[in-house]
Each structure stands twice: as C-alpha cells, then as structure tokens.
Amino acid sequence: MARPTQPKDMRLIHKISHLYYEQNLGEDEIAVKLTLSPSKISRVLKYARDIGIVQIFVKSPAGIYMDLEEQLESKFHLQEAMIVGVGDEHSPDAVTRAVGSAAAKYLITSLQNGNIIGVSWGTTLSAMVASVPPQNFSNCHIVQIIGGLGSPTADAHVTDLCRRLASTLGCETTLLPAPGIVGSGPVKEVILSDAYVQKAFSLMPKIDIAFVGVGAPTPNSVLLRDGLIINHSELDSLLQKGAVGDIALRFFDTHGQPIVSDLDERVIGISLDQIKAIKRVVGVAGGLEKLAAIRGALLGGFLKVLIVDLPTAKRLINE
Secondary structure, three states: OOOOOOOOOHHHHHHHHHHHHHOOOOHHHHHHHHOOOHHHHHHHHHHHHHOOOOOOOOOOOOOOOHHHHHHHHHHHOOOEEEEEOOOOOOOHHHHHHHHHHHHHHHHHHHOOOOOEEEEOOOHHHHHHHHHOOOOOOOOOEEEEOEOEOOOOOOOOOHHHHHHHHHHHHOOEEEOOOOEOEOOOHHHHHHHHOOHHHHHHHHHHHHOOEEEEOOEOOOOOOHHHOOOOOOOHHHHHHHHHOOEEEEEOOEEEEOOOOEOOOHHHHHEOEOOHHHHHHOOEEEEEOOOHHHHHHHHHHHHOOOOOEEEEEHHHHHHHHHO
C-alpha cells in the first residue's frame, strides 16, 4: 500500500532526496521503488529544496565570475554579461586582447546560420576578429555599419575587420564604401545616393546581432591618433556638450542621451536609434579609462550584451 506523502513525513522526504541526489535514481524509478506517483516524487523534491533539506550549490571555477555577471545584468537590464579576468590589469593592450578573445568565443557560440551580423570598428573588435578560428557560417552575412575611419591599412579599420571576419566565418559581407565622416552635409547627401551605400543601409534594419566597440573621447583616443577622424577643436566641442563615449561615432552623455552636434550630421553610418532597435547588440570594451563611456552606453540602452574586464565590471556594479 502506498505511503502518505504529506510534507510532515520527514523520513520520506529525506529518503526520496537521498535516492534522487545521492543514488542518482530518476523520478520514475523512485516512484516504482516507493510505490508513489511520479508527480508526488516531483512535489516532494521541490519541497525538500524549498525547506533547505536539499541545497544545491554551483561552484564557479577560477576565472568565472557568474555572481558578478548576474549583478551586472540585473543593474543594467542586460540580456547577458561576460566578465573577463586579465593577467595585467594595468596594461591596455592586455585588456584589449583578453576582452577581444572572450568576444570571439561569444561570437562563435551565439551565432546561428542565417544571422545578419553588424560590425563597427575599433582595436578591441580587431582583437576579437583576430581570435576567431575558421568557422563554417556560410549562410550568415556581415554588414559594415559605419564608413571607414582612419587609415585604411589600420587593423582597426572597419572595412578590414569585416573582410577578415567574413573570410574566417566563410560568409559574404556587404561593405559600406564611404568615409565614416565627411566635411559637410551636402557631401554626405551625395555619398548616400550611391547604390552600394544604399545597399548597406538597407540591410541595417535587418541585423540580428551587432558587435560594437565603445569609444571614449579623450586626447589619447584612436579618434585623434592620426588626425583623420576628428580634430582637437571638434573633441573640445563634444566634451563641452557632455560627451563621454560613442558607438560607431555616435556620441552620448553620462546618462546615455545622444549628443546633438554638427559632427553627428556628417557621420555616414548607423544611428543610435537603429542600434537600439537591434535585438542583440554586443558591446566589446574594457579598461577603466572607458568606465564613463561604457556606463553611458548601458544607461542609454544601446547594449544588450556586455563583454568587459573584471576591474571595470566591479566599478560598474559598485558605483
């Protein structure tokens, strides 16, 4: 005759828990053994967890920061956060390599055949592309989401990044054959009339996942490195308006509000509104010098996923 399974039958609760968790019997096996229904076994196991008879712990190995990632996700309403430990936290190059390598792993595991992938520019994205091993995503399609910035021969140049990534993934790419910023609005209008430029812009609303860098407008930024992107006068104007960061040369303030400027009207590339409309935007950025920029991007809702180094993640959580 079947035994009663009321919660007060503590011996039975312990018995079922022991058989399930320590003897590795399935719920159906326990039901047969104890002449109880599988649904009752399931309810007793849940009760055992609820009252603390069964306590389940997941021990994170070294280099995995699950608790901090959950705090970051909760605080900034992220779909996912990935926190990366860095051997030399004071070396910008080491941070760039570590974050880029982690982003490459995320890219490989998250892509699905048929995805349209948007790519912006920057040194950390270059490190990501360099870390991606050859894959077979022939049905994917890469879209360049901002025109070329800086020297075309630079590793961080977006056209080069898109070509390299497409070659590694074995897929096609649509380039945006235009400079990322031009001298005036009329020049921009002429460029936007080009059929190849229009093709790239037509794909931007269809992007499933975008990988973007987060820039910080500082005198040491890649933006000012060769004087081909913006100059010091334009930088000063952005800072006076409260700019703390940019995604694809679209600037925002500490609260994530877009910065309206003449510069913004001359950029050829995706807008912040279009970025926010993408289902999954992966921010790949690290280093405490980018703390304000990353925070602004998060508060503005531009990022759905963040891949970041450990010290910066801690500051984002604690501030």
